Structure formats: C-alpha cells, structure tokens
Amino acid sequence: MVVIGNWEKASYGKNLKKQYAEHKNIYMISSIYNIKKLNAFRKNALYYVHGHSAGGTNPSLVEAMSLGLSIIAFDVVYNRETTENKAIYFENSDALCKIICDLTDEQLKQNADEMRQVAESRYKWSIVVRKYENLLKI
Numbered sequence: 634m635v636v637i638g639n640w641e642k643a644s645y646g647k648n649l650k651k652q653y654a655e656h657k658n659i660y661m662i663s664s665i666y667n668i669k670k671l672n673a674f675r676k677n678a679l680y681y682v683h684g685h686s687a688g689g690t691n692p693s694l695v696e697a698m699s700l701g702l703s704i705i706a707f708d709v710v711y712n713r714e715t716t717e718n719k720a721i722y723f724e725n726s727d728a729l730c731k732i733i734c735d736l737t738d739e740q741l742k743q744n745a746d747e748m749r750q751v752a753e754s755r756y757k758w759s760i761v762v763r764k765y766e767n768l769l770k771i
Contacts, residue, residue: 634658634659634660635660635662635674635678636659636660636661636662637662637663637664637665637671637674638661638662638663638664639663639664640661640663641663649661662674668696672696672700675696675697675700675702676700678702679703679741680702680703680704680705680733680736680741680744680745681694681697681702681703681704681705682705682706682729683697683704683705683706683707683712683720684707685707685709685711685712686707686709687709687711688711691711691712691715694706694712694715694716695715695752695756697748698715698716698748698749698751698752698756699749699752699753699756700749701745701746701748701749702745702748703721703736703740703741703742703744703745703748704716704720704721704744704748705720705721705722705723705729705732705733706720706721706722706723707722707723707724708722708723708724716748716751717751717755719744719747719748719751720744720748721736721740721744
C-alpha cells in the first residue's frame with residue numbers, strides 16, 4: 634500500500650509514519666506536488682481513497698476521477714456532491730477496512746467507469762468555462 638501525505642506537518646502524521654516505518658508492505662511517501670510524478674502513482678493505483686472531510690470540490694478528488702480511478706471517499710456532503718453520490722463511501726476506519734477487503738474487481742471497474750463519466754460530464758475545462766460564461770451573462 635502506498636500512502637502519500639504530509640507526514641511531517643503534525644505530530645499525528647509523524648507518529649503514523651514512525652508506527653508503520655517497519656512494515657514492508659506499506660510505503661508512506663511525503664507529499665508530491667509534481668503533477669506528472671503524482672499521476673504516475675495514481676494511474677497505477679487500484680483505487681483512490683479520499684479522506685478529506687472539509688472543503689468543497691477538492692482538486693485531488695477530481696484529478697483521481699479524471700484518471701478513471703475507483704473512488705473510496707470519506708462520507709461528507711462535499712465528497713458526495715463532487716462524485717454525484719456514485720463513489721464508495723466510508724464513515725470511519727473500520728468501515729474503510731471492510732470496504733477495501735470486500736471490493737471485487739468488477740465493483741472497482743464499474744466505479745472507476747462511473748467516476749470517469751462524472752469527471753468528463755462536470756469537470757472538463759470547456760464545461761466549467763461555459764457554465765461561468767452562462768452565469769455571467771446579463
């Protein structure tokens with residue numbers, strides 16, 4: 634498992650990185666801001682777990698959807714709105730573990746296709762620009 638995050642910002646992250654440092658099947662990589670490098674990880678992922686609990690339309694979530702990844706997202710209104718209620722949602726760590734253990738390849742593929750369709754119908758620049766143009770017309 635590869636987990637990319639800002640592990641050095643808070644004591645919680647530092648403790649997690651230290652706790653899992655010896656696990657041979659868990660890689661805790663520091664934040665990556667180079668989009669090409671980040672997308673190389675994303676494109677090879679089986680699924681994308683979006684744990685953000687606040688905000689609005691999160692760019693990393695939309696980027697993962699655009700890549701056609703299956704999305705497992707924390708169950709909050711922002712994530713449901715962004716994914717049109719079509720992602721797979723979890724409320725806590727136990728629910729996330731159960732989802733990961735129970736998902737089939739077929740479910741992952743179906744969800745990935747749905748996520749790409751949502752991204753293509755809502756988040757392409759041409760669509761966003763057209764919506765702003767319509768909004769600003771007087």
